[in-house]
Amino acid sequence: MRIERALPILTVTLLLFVIWYLACIPMNAVLTTPKIQAAGGGLFNTLALSWNEGRPVLPSPHQVLREVWNTTALVAPWSIKSLLWHLWVTLSSTLVGFVIGGFLGVVLAIGIVHVGSLDKSLMPWIIASQTIPILAIAPMLIVVLGKTGLPAIITKASISAYLCFFPVTIGMVKGLRSPDVIALDLMRTYHASAWQTLLKLRLPASVPFLFASLKVSVAIALTGAIVAELPTGAVAGIGARLLNGSYYGNTLQIWAALFVAAFAVATLVWALGLFERISLARMGEKP
Amino acid sequence: MMRAFTTFFMALLVAYGVSQGFSGVNPFKGMDWFLALCFVVVGWVVAWALSWIVDLATPRHVSRFLVPTIFGLGVVLAWEVFVRVSHIAVVLLPAPSQIAAKFLSSLPTLGADFVQTFVRAVIPGWLIGCGAGFLTGLACDRNDFLRRGLLPFGNLVAALPIVGVAPILVMWFGFDWPSKAAMVVVMTFFPMLINTLTGLNASGHMERDLMKSYGASWWTTLRNLRLPAAMPFVFNALKINSTLAMIGAIVAEFFGTPIVGMGFRMSTEVGRQGLDMVWAEILVAALTGSTFYGLLTMIERSVTFWHPSYRR
Numbered sequence: 103m104r105i106e107r108a109l110p111i112l113t114v115t116l117l118l119f120v121i122w123y124l125a126c127i128p129m130n131a132v133l134t135t136p137k138i139q140a141a142g143g144g145l146f147n148t149l150a151l152s153w154n155e156g157r158p159v160l161p162s163p164h165q166v167l168r169e170v171w172n173t174t175a176l177v178a179p180w181s182i183k184s185l186l187w188h189l190w191v192t193l194s195s196t197l198v199g200f201v202i203g204g205f206l207g208v209v210l211a212i213g214i215v216h217v218g219s220l221d222k223s224l225m226p227w228i229i230a231s232q233t234i235p236i237l238a239i240a241p242m243l244i245v246v247l248g249k250t251g252l253p254a255i256i257t258k259a260s261i262s263a264y265l266c267f268f269p270v271t272i273g274m275v276k277g278l279r280s281p282d283v284i285a286l287d288l289m290r291t292y293h294a295s296a297w298q299t300l301l302k303l304r305l306p307a308s309v310p311f312l313f314a315s316l317k318v319s320v321a322i323a324l325t326g327a328i329v330a331e332l333p334t335g336a337v338a339g340i341g342a343r344l345l346n347g348s349y350y351g352n353t354l355q356i357w358a359a360l361f362v363a364a365f366a367v368a369t370l371v372w373a374l375g376l377f378e379r380i381s382l383a384r385m386g387e388k389p
Numbered sequence: 390m391m392r393a394f395t396t397f398f399m400a401l402l403v404a405y406g407v408s409q410g411f412s413g414v415n416p417f418k419g420m421d422w423f424l425a426l427c428f429v430v431v432g433w434v435v436a437w438a439l440s441w442i443v444d445l446a447t448p449r450h451v452s453r454f455l456v457p458t459i460f461g462l463g464v465v466l467a468w469e470v471f472v473r474v475s476h477i478a479v480v481l482l483p484a485p486s487q488i489a490a491k492f493l494s495s496l497p498t499l500g501a502d503f504v505q506t507f508v509r510a511v512i513p514g515w516l517i518g519c520g521a522g523f524l525t526g527l528a529c530d531r532n533d534f535l536r537r538g539l540l541p542f543g544n545l546v547a548a549l550p551i552v553g554v555a556p557i558l559v560m561w562f563g564f565d566w567p568s569k570a571a572m573v574v575v576m577t578f579f580p581m582l583i584n585t586l587t588g589l590n591a592s593g594h595m596e597r598d599l600m601k602s603y604g605a606s607w608w609t610t611l612r613n614l615r616l617p618a619a620m621p622f623v624f625n626a627l628k629i630n631s632t633l634a635m636i637g638a639i640v641a642e643f644f645g646t647p648i649v650g651m652g653f654r655m656s657t658e659v660g661r662q663g664l665d666m667v668w669a670e671i672l673v674a675a676l677t678g679s680t681f682y683g684l685l686t687m688i689e690r691s692v693t694f695w696h697p698s699y700r701r
Binding site: 107110111113114115129159160220224225226227236245246321324325328329332340344345347348351353356357359360363364367368 | 437552
């Protein structure tokens with residue numbers, strides 16, 4: 103059973119690595135052709151030089167992994183050369199924004215579910231707010247907010263928060279409205295107040311929706327934090343590493359930063375999934 | 390009704406108070422951001438209370454359109470009044486009227502940026518990315534091995550910060566629009582793939598069994614049953630992608646571009662403190678994004694007219 107599930111994934115992953123390695127040869131040809139000819143041609147020289155080019159157009163996987171290893175394990179975590187330090191800079195503002203955005207999203211959803219006019223006046227604008235490419239205007243917001251003298255982490259977190267609150271609001275509105283009419287009627291026969299209904303019926307019913315939204319949110323929160331770092335002049339953070347790498351044509355640095363960011367997101371989503379399983383189990387859901 | 394009116398007038402009063410606090414700037418120096426935040430909150434409450442009143446005073450089918458409109462107008466009005474009263478610096482927040490003036494006076498520039506970013510990068514990238522995602526979805530549906538291999542991968546990639554690929558793509562495809570279109574392709578591919586696959590499995594067992602008992606081939610089943618059933622999901626992806634495409638194209642421009650394009654204009658005008666131009670560009674982006682989205686919603690309505698969510 104496990105083999106059956108793992109086999110296709112492994113095949114596709116392997117295929118991607120093969121394509122990646124093969125793609126390195128033509129992509130780096132501009133740089134490597136003279137070197138290969140100088141070394142006397144041959145298959146071995148072609149492969150060795152294409153996969154170990156110093157400033158490659160497309161670095162090979164093992165080069166990326168080596169760069170990640172060099173910048174995480176071999177330097178002190180608090181030095182500016184360490185990728186872990188840059189990751190922490192990005193991750194801290196991501197998490198602050200995630201908490202603010204998640205909280206705002208839940209509060210808005212509770213308001214929307216309970217106040218009819220809030221639903222009508224706010225909901226269309228919440229949806230409209232997401233058709234605006236906020237991520238694209240994020241750098242401008244950062245510069246403007248930066249002029250107001252707020253600490254940098256708050257300005258970055260505000261972008262993450264803005265991106266976060268939408269999935270949470272939408273998911274929580276759905277979740278808070280998910281209890282059956284029968285259950286709501288039961289609460290009414292108990293003469294429960296709106297507050298009691300919220301605490302004892304609506305909120306527990308919305309937990310699965312909340313976690314589904316939070317997983318989406320944490321991913322876009324990190325994206326938001328990375329984009330928010332672009333205009334500050336490449337000082338610190340994953341976004342700064344990307345910008346720095348693109349200024350100096352240092353592809354290895356870009357790829358390493360991307361890999362670390364991807365790993366961080368995967369870890370965060372996995373942690374949320376774990377938390378979800380634990381809390382659902384404690385609430386009595388059968389696996 | 391009484392409560393709505395009371396909230397409205399209280400909020401107006403507080404708004405007046407806050408703006409007065411702003412006009413006597415000196416004691417509040419350095420507290421600008423806090424007062425601005427207060428004002429945003431208060432202005433929002435004013436607009437909300439106003440729409441509350443309208444909601445109570447008008448019949449339902451009217452208020453459905455009137456309430457959001459009044460709410461939006463109220464926010465813009467509060468913004469304008471706030472900027473006028475507080476004499477806030479233009480580099481922080483230009484008034485809506487200033488933005489509108491800038492918008493009208495620089496139409497040719499905005500038009501050129503629009504063509505460069507939207508017509509040259511977003512549209513082709515969106516078409517290619519969605520098309521490729523859809524076709525891959527079909528292929529995955531045909532071949533179960535491929536589906537089980539690609540779907541977890543697609544789910545993973547959908548969670549990754551894909552905008553980070555932008556500098557690499559700019560390096561590969563050059564500064565002009567092809568790199569931006571490539572960015573849009575990369576961003577739109579996976580949402581389309583995942584939604585197509587979900588949609589193709591959305592038709593019920595009964596209907597599929599019926600098709601099987603008719604002896605219908607894979608293609609016939611696809612055309613007559615499963616594609617129509619998948620359409621709500623496909624349109625969902627198309628709509629998500631319309632926003633993602635705008636983001637991808639504009640963000641890719643931050644990493645290198647010729648001297649035209651919406652992302653380029655925003656980043657340079659921020660540097661030159663021309664905030665009114667930036668806001669005019671945001672207005673263009675918002676209008677384009679909303680129109681794109683609205684068009685897709687209209688097409689969706691006519692294609693998936695049978696869907697329960699459109700029942701009255």
